[in-house]
Amino acid sequence: MTAADRAPRTRIDTPGRRALRQLLKNKPAVISAWLLIALVLVAIFAPQLAPQHYAAGELSANFAKPSARFPLGADFLGRDLLSRLVYGTRISLSVAVLGAFFAFAIGLVYGVVSGYFGGRLDNAMMRVVDILYAFPGLLFIILLMVAFKTGFGGGTIENPVIREIGRFDAKLGGVFLIIVGISLTSWVGMARLTRGMALSLRHSEFITAAKALGASDRRVIGRHLVPAVVGPLLVQVTLSIPSFIATEAFLSFIGIGATPPTPSWGTMIAEGFSSMRSHPHLAIYPGLALALVMLAFNFLGDGLRDALDPHSR
């Protein structure tokens, strides 16, 4: 610690603080942020909040009407809908948070290295990205699910590695492979974005100045380049979170995502949909929960973008 660090801080109007102030002025973004914080708490304290366990069903109470015992009614196996919705936040939010983390981390490192060093390394790294970028992400994830998931009828898996991965995934309710699939596909776009920014900043004055002062590559990247590219990357990652959530729900909806009885909202919509005519609410409530979370992330991302880039409005 130096003397400067200990001195009383004066309120300097840093770009970060300015952006935060701008963000706090954006009502939809602020409301969304609070909502998401609340939902994270719901996810963490799901066992305390949910009236029942998500897999606890009473067959005699199937399709029960909303009552004190089943606040939103019960599903086709007599499981409490509210409890399953509460537990379902865990799946959606963990996919959101982990998917965003890996997209951000891999994309940042890959993009900064490629853009900063340039030349032949950049060329090689971007060739890889171009090919991956053209690969339809959702198709890849579907194939990955099918390849690793056990329990698709028929035979046992001979390859021990694949079998163990499948088992691990099953233990986590089928979420592990979804996150792997999303992480493997989502970083590509982020790497492209970061690389573009790094490339254009590489010869800017402040980088040249830092180099002229004798800063090492590590220091230039860590202290100057990364802070300059983090903002737009963060916006992009936040705005992709809804698509991660939608991907998980989609996979679970078509039956290759979360394994029952794990309460994914996508699974719940698919299950509820089969009794659409008699009990439409069983498909509609999880659908609304899904849309609400996606909406919140979109508003937050939009607010972040306006705050970090005033020109966009």
Add this chain to the structure above:
Amino acid sequence: MVTIAIRRILALFPVLFVISIVTFLLMHSVPGSPFATEDKPLPPQIKANLDAYYGLDRPLVTQYLSYMGNVLRGDLGPSYLQRNRTVNDIIRQHLPPSAVLGMLALGVALALGVPIGVLSAVKQNTALDYLGMFVAIAGVSVPAMTLGPLLIWGFALELGWLPVARWGTWQQAVLPSITLGLGSAAILARLTRASMLQTIHQDFIRTARSKGLSEQRVITKHALRNALVPVITVIGPLFAALVTGSMVVEQIFAIPGLGRYFVDSVASRDYPVIMGTTLLYAVVLVLSNLVVDLSYNLIDPRMRLEDSA
């Protein structure tokens, strides 16, 4: 221009090659045989016969090469599950509903998205603009899984105006087209607004205004034409995304399209169908991206200058 086009088209081949290899390898690491079911394992002799018949006992490389050789000749092979149908038959039968649905959804997207985007831009920073963009964000955030059941519940079950599901009449096409198209409408609205705002602040618009043209004429004749350039270029990929991305909608509305068939064949490990459909989807998506790049060059002469510079 021609050189760029040729270079871009040649660049597609490594991409498609990688896609085909990855798909092939993933398909063949799938556990179990496509011929056995959970409760009825095949006698080893029959399984060996079936594997020999479909060439599944040969080395992977040989299988891949012979498969790709056939694909290049336009033959995607037989379906393992429906023994009397080829993958070509299946695609021929199930692609048209998906294509029609995609086209209708694109129509919905254009009819809603472009006007909302233009209005928002012209009335920038007014209540109307905020409302339009609020609706647009809401539109991207509501997935088909939410919207489909809601529409069915409201318009089919409660009001009884439209049929719940199936495919064939125009009434049956209304709800799925809206369900599929609304997200794209929202994307188009935001794109149109952004592009319109950029155009409105350019010199030639000021010139048009200073000539004394009416505001309506400035917007429709001068601004809109230029602002629609990016919109036109995304129509291709948007259509591709709608056709290949209709799995949920086809599932919900029981439409016999390729997306629904693809999902079924994934669950039943019908390798050739999965391979064929994946390749088809990949080609469609990759080509549509190419179309954007090239159409920019065609529509906007300024891009050509930038290319040669």
